[in-house]
Amino acid sequence: MTEPSTPATGPASVPASVPASGLVGVPKVVAHLTDGEWHRLHPATPLLKGGFALIVVLGYVASNLRERLLGLFLPRFDNGGDPVDYVVRNGIILQVLGVLALLLVVLIGGFFVSWRMHTFRITSEVVEVRSGVLFRTNRKAQLDRIQGINIVRPFIARLFGAAKLEISQAGHDANVQLSYLSSVAADELRREILRRASGTRVTEASTAGQSATGSAAVAQSAVAQSAVDQSAIAQSAIDQPAVAPTGTLLDRRITEFRAPELDPDAAPPESVVKIHLGRLFGSMFLGTGTVIAVLVIIGAAIWISVTGRLFVLVFALPSIIGFGGYYVRRFSKSLRYTIAGTPDGVRIGFGLLSTSNETLPPGRIHSIEVSQSLLWRPAGWWQIRVNRASQTSSRGSANQANTTILPVGNLADVTAVLKLILPEFVGEEASSFIESGMTSGGSDGFTNSPRRAIWLRPLSWRRNGFAIVPGSLLLRKGAIWRRLIIVPQPRLQSVGLHQGPLLRRLRLASIQLHTVHGPITANLGAVDQVAALAFFTEVAEVAVRSGYADTSHRWRSGELSA
Amino acid sequence: MNRLELPGVTWRRVSPRLVWVELAGGAGSLVVLLAAGVVMFLLQVWIAVVVLAVLALVSIVNLALTPRRVRSIGYQLRGDDLLFRRGIMWQRFVAVPYGRMQLVDINRGPIARGLGLSELKFVTAAAAAGVTIPGLTEAEAEELRDHLVSVAESRRAGL
Structure with missing residues (x-):
């Protein structure tokens, strides 16, 4: 393995105990973790990862043994054929205990060694993790390729003040996980990694070493300015948690536990959207899942009343439990939902007991869908989902959170969230585009399907259309299930144009905007043939142009030169 | 029509x-x-x-x-993107900017190899695009691949 020396961070020159001066603004714990050297994870990691299972098993064995011990002193002559009896009868208690102790030692040793061998380091370019005892793995992630950083705090880990840091990379299950870190360090570390990834103020990390030795090497005005900004921001961020560590360990845990999911960051920590409990309940019970559940129940009721057999309940019961679980999961995930903009992207947090809190840097959202199911229409509720380049399979049911940016919100909420995730698409005009894209039809800036499309889109032909706005491509469709799909131009991979025999007879065509795989497919059918051709030609050009102009992989690299 | x-x-x-x-x-x-x-x-x-x-x-x-x-299959190397078409009943056009290229595959089936033909697949981050140009001669395919790689390198875009 190569160990590139990183002059930017100067691993050798910065001792771990350098105090964070006011100008540097990087807290001590993070300055230590990001010095480019190898570090270990939180000491409670083995316990949190699998140790609890071991303790439970041990407890079970011990409680069983207690019964046995009682039986030993109060003999009841229940000579069953189980191993403990066998051991007692053959007088090999000591040997067996020895083997058990050895096993225990090996297990604990294994956990310990695996913790010792699990190391990570963060340089100015990469995050690297080494793990495994017999089978070594080494995963290196380029910082400018980060798709998002997620901090997950499972319930038990939260009690220990530990958190899991997940750095998503593009690709299937290509995440770098740092589990577990101390909760405070995770927040600070994320900010630091994002700062390095953003491409701006990379130089500032080097000033950590310089200012520590007392030299004010930051003479360039731009750098100095940004450093001052940063220090002011970071200082305010330090102040906030500084309230907690004054107390005892228990106090600190409680404070951490009650802290809002948006950690006090450089951003205005106000969530732009608040989901009221009533709305959350309502949105869930007016969802598609409920429709299916009701249909299933009606079906079962009819079946029972017709055939008179209760046999079907055998099948119905598990599915009812399944639905219940689904609702509880969705509910607990959507509780305490927050979304806010930070200079390093959008931050989305949620969860009641187990919490999750993810930062998506700018330019990591590949397409956006604002949708409204029929049942939500009277209430005027909408949902926002996105396509992202990173897909995690390991999260199972929690996957929903990965792509659902806004579980439920009204028109104002949707506009606020879209403004956050599409920073280049704001203003009066944009708002009117969003609104008409979501709700209305007719000639309002969108190029709609012609009247003859009524054969294929009997209800929605007035509304079925597209618009090209600065920075984005908009597709709207559906009269019953209303949808607005927004593809940021720099994220467009390619554009397609189709025409089958039926569409050709009607002089129509369909258009596709290809983005990374996800829940959203950006297609629009039954568009006028001439308009579709013009769209194809223009979007092909736009895709090239915006691809060149895009710098979002180093999203703040422009700031220094500006 | x-x-x-x-x-x-x-x-x-x-x-x-x-x-x-x-x-x-x-x-x-x-x-x-x-x-x-x-x-x-x-x-x-x-x-x-x-x-x-x-x-x-x-x-x-x-x-x-x-x-x-087969006659309907065609492609054009434009300044900044690859244009591809196929189909007569079901017509299909795709335009892919070179900078979006993730990799290029060249495949040869047994019969195509006997006839000296190759198939070139242009892969982007979007699975749906599916730009696959069949029926290129081997020399043509390799030349096209090298060309695509070089233009993609000079026009590299992010994800």
Whole structure:
């Protein structure tokens, strides 16, 4: 393995105990973790990862043994054929205990060694993790390729003040996980990694070493300015948690536990959207899942009343439990939902007991869908989902959170969230585009399907259309299930144009905007043939142009030169 | 007919020898269909015979259209993107900026290899794009691949 020396961070020159001066603004714990050297994870990691299972098993064995011990002193002559009896009868208690102790030692040793061998380091370019005892793995992630950083705090880990840091990379299950870190360090570390990834103020990390030795090497005005900004921001961020560590360990845990999911960051920590409990309940019970559940129940009721057999309940019961679980999961995930903009992207947090809190840097959202199911229409509720380049399979049911940016919100909420995730698409005009894209039809800036499309889109032909706005491509469709799909131009991979025999007879065509795989497919059918051709030609050009102009992989690299 | 046509594009066509590759594939499935039909005929399962006959008819029409379909495949290397088209009944156009390229594959099936043909696959981060240019001569495919790699390098865009 190569160990590139990183002059930017100067691993050798910065001792771990350098105090964070006011100008540097990087807290001590993070300055230590990001010095480019190898570090270990939180000491409670083995316990949190699998140790609890071991303790439970041990407890079970011990409680069983207690019964046995009682039986030993109060003999009841229940000579069953189980191993403990066998051991007692053959007088090999000591040997067996020895083997058990050895096993225990090996297990604990294994956990310990695996913790010792699990190391990570963060340089100015990469995050690297080494793990495994017999089978070594080494995963290196380029910082400018980060798709998002997620901090997950499972319930038990939260009690220990530990958190899991997940750095998503593009690709299937290509995440770098740092589990577990101390909760405070995770927040600070994320900010630091994002700062390095953003491409701006990379130089500032080097000033950590310089200012520590007392030299004010930051003479360039731009750098100095940004450093001052940063220090002011970071200082305010330090102040906030500084309230907690004054107390005892228990106090600190409680404070951490009650802290809002948006950690006090450089951003205005106000969530732009608040989901009221009533709305959350309502949105869930007016969802598609409920429709299916009701249909299933009606079906079962009819079946029972017709055939008179209760046999079907055998099948119905598990599915009812399944639905219940689904609702509880969705509910607990959507509780305490927050979304806010930070200079390093959008931050989305949620969860009641187990919490999750993810930062998506700018330019990591590949397409956006604002949708409204029929049942939500009277209430005027909408949902926002996105396509992202990173897909995690390991999260199972929690996957929903990965792509659902806004579980439920009204028109104002949707506009606020879209403004956050599409920073280049704001203003009066944009708002009117969003609104008409979501709700209305007719000639309002969108190029709609012609009247003859009524054969294929009997209800929605007035509304079925597209618009090209600065920075984005908009597709709207559906009269019953209303949808607005927004593809940021720099994220467009390619554009397609189709025409089958039926569409050709009607002089129509369909258009596709290809983005990374996800829940959203950006297609629009039954568009006028001439308009579709013009769209194809223009979007092909736009895709090239915006691809060149895009710098979002180093999203703040422009700031220094500006 | 109101055929879709992009103005001002001169398509580079693929080798006419691709017809034989496609014909061989189509003929293979036709033989299987006919064999199954004969078996069903002997077993006197008439519904299956009718279904298989219809399928065979469709595949014969398909075979007859193969030369035209092959002629419809075309691509053009524009300044900053690759334009690709195929299909006569179901027309399909795709434009991919070079900078979006993730990798280029060259595949050769057994029959295509016998005829000296290759298939070039242009892979982006979007699975749906599916730009696969069949029927290139081996030299052509390799030249195209090297060209695409070099232009993609100079026009590299993020994800």
